[in-house]
Amino acid sequence: MKKQTTKKKWSLKSPSLRVWLIIWAATAILGYLCGEWLFLPEQHERLTSERLDSLEFRDELKTMIFELRIEHPEIVYAQAVLESAGFTSAIWKENNNMFGMKPAWNRITTCIGANRSYAVYLNWRYSVLDYALWQSMNARGLDEDEYFGRLGAVYAEDPKYVMKLKEIIRKNK
Numbered sequence: 001m002k003k004q005t006t007k008k009k010w011s012l013k014s015p016s017l018r019v020w021l022i023i024w025a026a027t028a029i030l031g032y033l034c035g036e037w038l039f040l041p042e043q044h045e046r047l048t049s050e051r052l053d054s055l056e057f058r059d060e061l062k063t064m065i066f067e068l069r070i071e072h073p074e075i076v077y078a079q080a081v082l083e084s085a086g087f088t089s090a091i092w093k094e095n096n097n098m099f100g101m102k103p104a105w106n107r108i109t110t111c112i113g114a115n116r117s118y119a120v121y122l123n124w125r126y127s128v129l130d131y132a133l134w135q136s137m138n139a140r141g142l143d144e145d146e147y148f149g150r151l152g153a154v155y156a157e158d159p160k161y162v163m164k165l166k167e168i169i170r171k172n173k
Contacts, residue, residue, distance in 0.1 A: 023108060057087075061098075064125060068132045071140065072147050076131065078168035079151075082161075096121040099131045107137045 061080060065073045083100035084092035091097050094115055101119045103111050110126040110133070111119035121127045139150045152162045 061124075061128070064128050068128065070128075070132050070135055071142070072144060074169050074172070075144070075147060075151075075165060076135075078165045078172070079131075080128075081168050082164055091116065091118045095119065096124050096127055098124055098127045101127065101130055101134065104130070104134070108133050 062073065062077055065076050070076050080098045081087070083089075084098045087098070091100060095118050097118050097120065101111070102117065103109070103114045103119045109119070110121060110130040112122060112126075113120040119127075119130065121130065138154065139147060142150060148162045148165070151165070152159075156162070158164070
């Protein structure tokens with residue numbers, strides 16, 4: 001008797017198809033939203049210390065956070081300030097890594113390598129985009145208190161991390 005072979009049907013209930021659809025959709029959307037920021041040659045120039053101190057840079061960062069629809073933008077901006085030591089840390093300068101992100105092994109990432117065990121990005125915009133990807137996988141749909149709780153539990157190494165973020169947010173109001 002012959003064995004019947006059945007072809008695997010792709011359906012939306014198939015976990016592998018859903019993963020590939022999510023990857024495709026995320027890539028398409030992020031490419032559309034970020035294309036003008038990420039791929040223009042003039043954007044790859046190193047930021048000078050005077051540019052980092054400018055309101056223009058900080059407004060550009062806040063705008064990108066808003067346009068990527070990153071949840072809790074005030075908290076995320078405070079994280080950028082804290083993690084980069086006010087945009088002066090070595091990891092920020094060497095790696096274009098403003099959030100102190102480590103290389104991701106189990107999600108889509110814009111990281112192109114590692115230096116000092118921290119993720120390296122082509123420019124600061126890729127760092128923001130990677131944070132958006134992290135948030136979409138790990139902390140989406142949380143209210144403010146839950147978000148602070150998640151950051152304290154899975155993101156921060158410093159037990160006073162959330163308190164420091166709240167202080168930065170208070171000073172920026």
